[in-house]
Amino acid sequence: IENLRVEIPKVEFKEEMVQEEINRLREQHALWEPVDREIKEGDLVVIDYRVEDLESGETSEGETTVIVGQRFLREEIDRALLGKKEGEEVEVESVDLFDAEGKVVGKAKVKISIRAVKEKVLPEVSDDFAKELGLGDTWSSAEEKIRHMVKENLENYKKSLVEENVAKKLIELHEFEVPQTLLRRELGFLVDRRLRELSSFGIDTRYINIQGLAQELLPQAIANIKLRYILDKYAQTKNLQAEEKDLEEEYTKLAQAYGVSPEQIKADVQSRNLEEVIKGDVLRRKALEDIMSKVQVIEVEEKKEKEEKQDENT
Structure with missing residues (x-):
């Protein structure tokens, strides 16, 4: 040994590391605010989905919240959501279905209803943000x-x-x-x-x-x-x-x-x-x-x- x-x-240590950490903290404490515009990468969307097995006809439904463009969804579904707005629907005709071993066992049709679109809003660097972080009463001390x-x-x-x-x-x-x-x-x-x-x-x-x-x-x-x-x-x-x-x-x-x-x-x-x-x-x-x-x-x-x-x- x-x-x-x-x-x-x-x-x-480099001083820019401090700014990087501040940026990370701002990201961590960001809020998601509703927006009335087309979906773009990085937006958070609330969706209802319906998945239909094209062979058996079996269906499953649910609701989920995802960030577009960060591989939370299948790539073809991500692409279909881009440019759409709240209230619109998206259909992807052919999505692979996998079994427990990861083998493709069929195809499914996915229908999505967009319930909400939100964008990330970062907090401003201020004394209030310092207090929110629990790092003192002033930003300089934080x-x-x-x-x-x-x-x-x-x-x-x-x-x-x-x-x-x-x-x-x-x-x-x-x-x-x-x-x-x-x-x-x-x-x-x-x-x-x-x-x-x-x-x-x-x-x-x-x-x-x-x-x-x-x-x-x-x-x-x-x-x-x-x-x-x-x-x-x-x-x-x-x-x-x-x-x-x-x-x-x-x-x-x-x-x-x-x-x-x-x-x-x-x-x-x-x-x-x-x-x-x-x-x-x-x-x-x-x-x-x-x-x-x-x-x-x-x-x-x-x-x-x-x-x-x-x-x-x-």
């Missing part, structure tokens, strides 16, 4: 806190880059086949999680290419399993222990992620007999942190910056 070297892009937050996030980002590259290096150094049962389970977990994420955006997951999604997530599933094996072995070799304080910290992190109390998380874990799972996660985290403390980290300038400097020199 002591001889391992990993390279990460050299990332330094901006300083944002600057401090950006610097802190930058350090965390650099740490995550080291972690990512160390994990990648460990996987590259160890060639072995992963058990197919574990692989199917991990792949199923990743696919389910991605589908839940898409569903949370209002996307009808019945029209997602599951097979394509699984193929996309396969390398990640293999890497996840390999890394767990490697870190388990390292923790065992170094005789690392999951102490009580480590477990309490893990419960606190999980509680923050799920928006509940650490006591609730702990009780739930114990009731489901998942304490060994939590201990395993803690040991792997300690193993990775121990490895990260020993590898040599080299920060390198990104290629684009190097090429720009070479152009300047010539």
Whole structure:
């Protein structure tokens, strides 16, 4: 481990990062205001839809809210919505239907009624916006806190880059086949999680290419399993222990992620007999942190910056 070297892009604080964070906060707190005009990319639309299976004649109906042009809908439906207005209807005659494995099993006709069209309105930078963010009574104080937050996030980002590259290096150094049962389970977990994420955006997951999604997530599933094996072995070799304080910290992190109390998380874990799972996660985290403390980290300038400097020199 002591001889391992990993390279990460050299990332330094720049003042424009503060403005980028301010822009992100404005986007996050934007309001959607109704507009009386044709739909364009980036608009939020409220629609009623009716899907008819052209072979069986079966239909399904519903209502959803999506942002046009951000791949929440099938591309052909997105295109059909552009230029239309509230109150109008859109029909797409032929849309592929997929089964659970992602294979095309038929065609459907989709009919959409546009109930509302809204555009994004960003909040103005002001003392009121500072108060809304909970960052003080004046914008100047809020901006300083944002600057401090950006610097802190930058350090965390650099740490995550080291972690990512160390994990990648460990996987590259160890060639072995992963058990197919574990692989199917991990792949199923990743696919389910991605589908839940898409569903949370209002996307009808019945029209997602599951097979394509699984193929996309396969390398990640293999890497996840390999890394767990490697870190388990390292923790065992170094005789690392999951102490009580480590477990309490893990419960606190999980509680923050799920928006509940650490006591609730702990009780739930114990009731489901998942304490060994939590201990395993803690040991792997300690193993990775121990490895990260020993590898040599080299920060390198990104290629684009190097090429720009070479152009300047010539």
